[in-house]
Amino acid sequence: MSFFYNNFWLKRIAVFASFIIVLLILWNTYIFFQKFKEEERMKMELYASANQELNNSDLDTDITLLMKIIDNNKNIPAILTDSNGSILGSKNLDSIKSLDSLYLKNQLTLMQSQNEPIEVSYKNTQKRYIYYRNSDLLYKLKYYPLALLLILALFLTIIYMVFKSNKIAEQNKLWTGMAKETAHQIGTPLSSLLGWIEILRAEEVNEMYVQEIEKDVDRLNIIANRFSKIGSLPNLQEQDIVCETKKVFTYLESRSSKQVQFSFNASDTPIISRISVELFGWVIENLIKNAIDAMAGKGEINVSVKEASKSVIIHISDTGKGIPKSQFSDVFKPGFTTKKRGWGLGLSLSKRIVESYHKGKIFVQKSELGKGTTFEIQLNKV
Template sequence: MEFNPRKRTSNIFLLISAFVIVSLILWNTNSFFKKFKEEERLKMEIWATAQSELLQADEDQELGNLTLKVLGNNTSTPMILQNKDGSIRTNNMPEEMVVDSAYLQKKMRQFASENDPIIIEDRGEELATLYYGNSEVLNKLKYYPIALLLIIFLFGAVIFFFFKTNKASEQNKLWAGMAKETAHQIGTPLTSLLGWNELLKAENINPEVTKEIGKDISRLQTITERFSKIGSTPELEMHDIVSETEKAYQYLKRRSSKLIQFSFSSNIDTLLVPLNPPLYNWSIENLVKNGIDAMKGKGSISIKVEKTGNTVNILVADTGHGIPRGAFQTIFNPGVTTKKRGWGLGLSLVKRIIEEYHKGKIKVFSSSKEGTIMQISLKSNH
């Protein structure tokens, strides 16, 4: 596996650059909003001046074209003009609502919160008060920064999950590379051991000795095969789930302390399931060893094979101290362990073997201070 720190640096640089660009857009939008609001304020002050001329004009006095044009040119900004006698005029507001005094009072308070009212006066005498709200364009522009913030948040979430997935992928490649290298390194001395064992047999050594050595060599071959399959898609063939589970059970029973009470049961005699035996047996061994560790080397381990419909469940139960309910999901994550010593890789490997390779499911079926039951579920073709 090739580990390239420059790629990580470039990703971080791209992330920072993206945030800077979006932040500049947000800042520029905010500046534009403020400038647009100031221009709208100026437009309303000009309109107020024209209105002041209108209020001061005599009935027979003609207004200039500019004043009339200013007064008639505002078609976008909603306004409420309250004269000093209390009478009210509206502009650019729903006609069916302007007769509702409660509605007008509410809108006046709203407009006052959005923009400072403009006092129309002449020589110190107050003639009217102009309340105006934001135009439709300004209202849309006001929510644009919120939309940008949402985009930033979503963008950040996508980048976060991208890096998280990328990191997990790199870790998986690292572990797969280490596993394959381990299998490769074990292969050389293993071949040598096979040769030495054959020589011992030729020297008429006690057959029991060479037989036990052969078992250990076979065990090393199984371990090598398991590690060599990590990181690649293993081939699944039809195997009897009952006999394969019992095989793993018998192996562990012979090599465990006499303080551990083992039991095996099945409600079926035989059932063919797509399996990769070395990896499946590895999963059973990991679950049993975890149970033994939880019991501190003394207690009971039971393995049950139960067929329900098109599913076969393998239940591995121990009488250990149990798993906290809040850790039912996290214990399958790499690096998570409830032990004082441990790498936290056993259950994550089991999850990968069962769910990714065998398309099954694994979960904590139940757990309490009296013990834990782990359940593997696989699909059967019968």
């Protein structure tokens, strides 16, 4: 209990610490931005003073320092206007675009919104004003926190995905181990049941009863084989899809309510595909059982197998409550279920068996609320 309690507080402390770090980064960037902006203001005031001194100087005045100050301003865009707001000149703007008066007006509007103008007084003229906007470097600095936050978010997302994938891998390993252990444990009573069947035959018990018991024991053996194959790649073999589908269909039909009407449609010609018999049967069983549940044990189920040019197509239809179109893909997600009881693993497992192991497709072919649903499986032909 203390471990989970400590782990809970560790997570809270980590989140709080991350929040503080982000705030400090943002605050530090803001301070740096303001300081850099003040330095640019000082540079522009020095630039304005140099311009003023240059225009007010005599012919014998040494202007070397003034020209050096003016020439050093190469990254802060500026516009010179008269007292009426008319544009007299520009600096550090695109030379081609500056030929367009509308471009200069837009730049002047931007400069007026960002910084206060600097007044310049020339001899025998009205006052002039120098407007300027933030340099490209200052613009980049302005968006630096956003880029930093995106990088931090990406880094945290990667860490989360790594931990989550490790956790899922551990869970899968646990479930695989439990499944294999279950298959192992089922094997012992199965062997015993096979012995009892032989005893029943020796005692000349009604053969029909013995055969039905034998079918159920064979079914348990198939289930045990399914569990034993979880976590390992299945051995695919060429099988007749019509025959294998019919086997599962017949078994479930004989053990379902008489209120459920079953029908099977397929050609007499074998359709061969590479499958794992146990896993393929598991998929058909899941779909038929889901269909029975969707009809609340009363309705019609139709299973059809037909051949296409390169594939075999299996349809399993019911007359149940149907599935909303918005949930067509959700029904295959682990944990999704509309039943009061159930873990929502049947269809997700079926999708994995069909698409990952058999390289086929499974999807809701059509569904209408109150009328029923049709699932479609596509497998490659040999």
